[in-house]
Amino acid sequence: MPDILIVEDEESLREVLKINFKRQNYSLDCAESFKQAKEFIDKNSYDVVLTDYRLKGSSGFDVLKYQQEKMPLAQTILMTAYATVENAIEALKLGAYHYLIKPLKMEELNAIVGKAIETARILKENYRLKEQLRKQYAVEGIIGKSPKMVKIFDLVKKIAETKTTILITGQSGTGKEVIARAIHGLSRREGEFIVVNCGALPESLFESELFGHVKGAFTDAKFDKRGLVEEANKGTLFLDEITEIPLNLQVKLLGLLQSSRARRVGDTREYEVDIRVIAATNKNIESEVEKGRFREDLYYRVNVIRIELPPLKERKEDIPLLVDNFIRLYSAEQNKAIQGISEDALKLIMNYDFPGNVRQLENIIERAVTLTKDGKIGMDVLPDFIRNTSCEPVSSIYQYGGIDLDAKLMEIEKEAILSALKEANGKKTQAARLLGLSFRSFRYRCQKYGIAADEEEAEENKEQ
Numbered sequence: 001m002p003d004i005l006i007v008e009d010e011e012s013l014r015e016v017l018k019i020n021f022k023r024q025n026y027s028l029d030c031a032e033s034f035k036q037a038k039e040f041i042d043k044n045s046y047d048v049v050l051t052d053y054r055l056k057g058s059s060g061f062d063v064l065k066y067q068q069e070k071m072p073l074a075q076t077i078l079m080t081a082y083a084t085v086e087n088a089i090e091a092l093k094l095g096a097y098h099y100l101i102k103p104l105k106m107e108e109l110n111a112i113v114g115k116a117i118e119t120a121r122i123l124k125e126n127y128r129l130k131e132q133l134r135k136q137y138a139v140e141g142i143i144g145k146s147p148k149m150v151k152i153f154d155l156v157k158k159i160a161e162t163k164t165t166i167l168i169t170g171q172s173g174t175g176k177e178v179i180a181r182a183i184h185g186l187s188r189r190e191g192e193f194i195v196v197n198c199g200a201l202p203e204s205l206f207e208s209e210l211f212g213h214v215k216g217a218f219t220d221a222k223f224d225k226r227g228l229v230e231e232a233n234k235g236t237l238f239l240d241e242i243t244e245i246p247l248n249l250q251v252k253l254l255g256l257l258q259s260s261r262a263r264r265v266g267d268t269r270e271y272e273v274d275i276r277v278i279a280a281t282n283k284n285i286e287s288e289v290e291k292g293r294f295r296e297d298l299y300y301r302v303n304v305i306r307i308e309l310p311p312l313k314e315r316k317e318d319i320p321l322l323v324d325n326f327i328r329l330y331s332a333e334q335n336k337a338i339q340g341i342s343e344d345a346l347k348l349i350m351n352y353d354f355p356g357n358v359r360q361l362e363n364i365i366e367r368a369v370t371l372t373k374d375g376k377i378g379m380d381v382l383p384d385f386i387r388n389t390s391c392e393p394v395s396s397i398y399q400y401g402g403i404d405l406d407a408k409l410m411e412i413e414k415e416a417i418l419s420a421l422k423e424a425n426g427k428k429t430q431a432a433r434l435l436g437l438s439f440r441s442f443r444y445r446c447q448k449y450g451i452a453a454d455e456e457e458a459e460e461n462k463e464q
């Protein structure tokens with residue numbers, strides 16, 4: 001695969017660039033328009049796209065956006081003869097790697113392209129390794145490498161193709177439905193996966209929803225209606241929150257499980273179905289049995305194979321994988337090129353207990369991706385309840401085998417700038433004052449950390 005794609009409408013410059021990069025043994029393609037660049041990107045994958053800002057009928061931003069959509073790990077460098085601060089900021093905001101001003105200084109150009117190629121290659125290598133890991137551990141999109149989850153995956157693979165009834169238990173958000181769907185996916189059953197939310201169906205409708213009814217069975221029954229049990233024929237019936245089934249229906253469900261036969265409400269005939277039942281609950285089902293709220297005979301019929309999903313805090317090894325997975329998922333959904341999470345942010349997440357389990361982690365990452373423009377997810381986009389769980393005293397940071405003091409200080413500086421900006425409602429002059437900095441020095445630091453300047457800054461610049 002080629003290394004560089006050059007997009008430049010001016011032929012002489014295109015030639016100069018071509019010779020320059022060929023001399024350094026890079027392989028490259030040259031496009032003279034956005035249209036042609038698209039054709040190249042559709043066919044090939046590049047590490048770096050070097051594009052002119054002004055292209056006939058389009059702009060370098062179109063190229064940048066196309067690159068991000070089609071090759072999110074590549075890096076785009078923009079070149080322009082018409083430099084404006086707004087454009088440069090916009091380019092960086094959109095995720096460009098760099099913004100160069102024409103006439104180009106070849107030495108600078110080569111250094112930047114070299115670094116961009118290195119960045120792209122590291123990202124690609126990381127991605128490849130993560131994909132490898134993911135494939136190794138995942139069952140049908142389920143992430144986990146902790147011994148507890150690996151054991152569950154092994155069991156799932158073993159039982160998926162059988163017709164055995166399965167009971168999945170575990171706290172809310174631990175992935176019960178995900179596992180149930182995976183079992184169905186691996187089962188090769190040709191029918192559908194039908195969810196019955198036992199907690200949400202009103203008692204009066206429950207029987208007819210589940211088993212169907214015939215016309216005239218009750219006042220509102222104007223037509224024959226198939227039940228969810230029939231919908232699940234040849235597939236899987238997922239009884240979610242099974243302990244919520246009303247007692248009188250528990251008997252009928254037991255009948256179905258024992259004979260694979262059921263009867264629509266108001267009908268005299270029975271029908272036969274071929275279903276696989278998976279039930280789930282986040283309640284302690286044994287104590288429901290003890291209290292007489294769940295029939296013991298049905299319990300034994302359902303609890304043939306038990307999958308107990310551990311809370312997330314008991315399988316923290318899975319957190320980094322889940323975090324990566326959700327970052328990838330939500331940055332793809334939101335069209336962003338987010339490059340993972342900072343070490344500190346991950347550390348904070350690892351220290352949290354997650355009462356809402358994987359669902360809560362997923363929500364936190366979705367929010368963090370939304371609040372992050374590009375680069376890595378930092379501590380600043382994590383919710384307060386996570387940030388407050390562990391404010392490490394400086395004296396304890398050496399337990400990780402020493403620290404990089406400069407990096408630590410930069411991180412603290414960035415955090416302080418962001419929190420001052422928040423405190424000052426985004427007003428930069430005020431934020432600078434809060435930190436005891438001159439506006440000039442504040443602005444310099446903002447630039448250093450890629451904290452984008454907005455119009456308000458331009459206004460204030462004029463005032464000065």
Ligand SMILES: Nc1ncnc2c1ncn2[C@@H]1O[C@H](COP(=O)(O)OP(=O)(O)OP(=O)(O)O)[C@@H](O)[C@H]1O
Nearest residue numbers: 141142143171172173174175176177178282358359
């Ligand atoms: N191991 C996992 N890998 C990837 N995603 C997961 C995993 N476990 C859970 N999730 C995600 O977490 C969310 C919650 O999972 P799910 O709905 O299966 O939980 P649940 O146990 O059924 O919760 P509840 O008891 O509240 O219904 C889903 O968005 C799911 O995609």
Ligand SMILES: [Mg+2]
Nearest residue numbers: 173176177240
């Ligand atoms: Mg559920």
